[in-house]
Amino acid sequence: MTVLLFGASGYLGRAADEALRERGARVVRVGRAVPPDDGWVRHDLVRGGTGELVELLRAVEPRVVVNCTGQLDGTAAELVAANVTPTAALVNAIPQAVPSARLVALGSAAEYGRVPHGLSVAEDAVPDPVSAYGITKLASTLLVRDAVIAGRLDAVVLRIFNPIGADLPAGTVLGRAAQAMRVALRQGDDITLGPLGAYRDFVDVADVADAIADAALAPTAPEPVLNVGSGRAVAVRDVVAMLASVAGFQGRVIESGPAQPRSGAVTWIAADTTRVQRSLGWSPHQDLASSVRAVWQHA
Known part of the structure; x- marks a missing residue:
């Protein structure tokens, strides 16, 4: 089984590479x-032409193509280029070059937007993203889903909720908190973050991988859109407190920083994982405490 993995050097790409191997x-x-x-192999899904991508696919002849590229923050134009253009390129090129190959693409919980507090959100919920990031991830998902419905592509989008664990990037709330705590422990300072009152569904990066x-190796085509989360919403403030305990940080966490534009308006999110369990037999195995320890130990 040959898998062509785009974005292999990124946070999720590295973990996926290990799990596939x-x-x-x-x-x-x-x-x-x-x-x-x-x-x-060197290739740029944003700037590379369709012909170049078709040549790459024909040369490798993958059974599965996994796209772990993407960008969390930036201007609307930058997010379209990073999150929509690569998916469009693959949706166009795979049927031409390797029509029997499966595409596994990564979506985001940000596609759902605001959901009712206390309820788990399922894949058939009407998406209503509240940020440019969520809008571009939803556009990517719709490109894949429509190709599947039209019979042009064997593909699945995994809607990833809040991945955490080893090597977590600083662009996430826990990544920022870990980075700030390391500095504060050296200097004896408090740390400042944005508002931490929201509830998030944290899932370990190893479980995501x-x-x-x-999804890549399933013998039959999975359902086209599947949630990947823990199924449990936890207050971000509580998880930051867990991180502080692991780090030995005893200073204050001041919540006076700006809210994150891609998710600040969403106060609650939790995944309904019924469909992914049914379709892939997948469920998370890592507990939140071990994931938080890994964030600190491998920050």
Whole structure:
């Protein structure tokens, strides 16, 4: 089984690479800038032409294409380029070059927008994103879903909720908190973050990687859109407190910073994971405490 993995050097891409290799897949890793190692191919899904992408797909002949590229923050134009253009390129090129290959794309809980407090959101909920990030991720999902409905593509979008764990980027709330705590522990300061009263569904990056591998290697086509989360909403303030305990940070956490534009308006989100359990047999195995420890130990 050959898997062509775009975004292999990123946070989710590295974890997916490891999970796929553990399952025995031959992974060909793709990036815009690649190390001088075997198993890497240079390609830019944003700037590369369709012809170049078709040539790459025909040369590798993957059974599965996994797209872990994407961008969390930026201008609307930057987010369209990073989150929509790569999906459109793959949706156009795969049927031409390797029509029997499966595409696994990564969506986001941000596609749902505001949901009723206390309820888990399922894939058939009407999406209503509240940020440019969520809008671009939803556009990407719709491109894939429509290609599946039209019979042009074997594909699945995994709607990832809030991934945490080892090597968490600083662009996330816990990544920022860990970075700020490391500085504060050296200098004896308090830390300042944005509002922490929202509830989020945190899922370990290793569990996300397993879901990607499950979707890639499933013998039959999964359902086209699947939630990947823990199924439980936790107050962000409580998780930051867990992180402070692990770090030994005893200063104050001051919540006077600006809210994050991509998610500040969403006060609650939790995944209904019924469909992914039914379609892939997937469920999370990592507990929140171990995920938070990994955030600190591998920050």
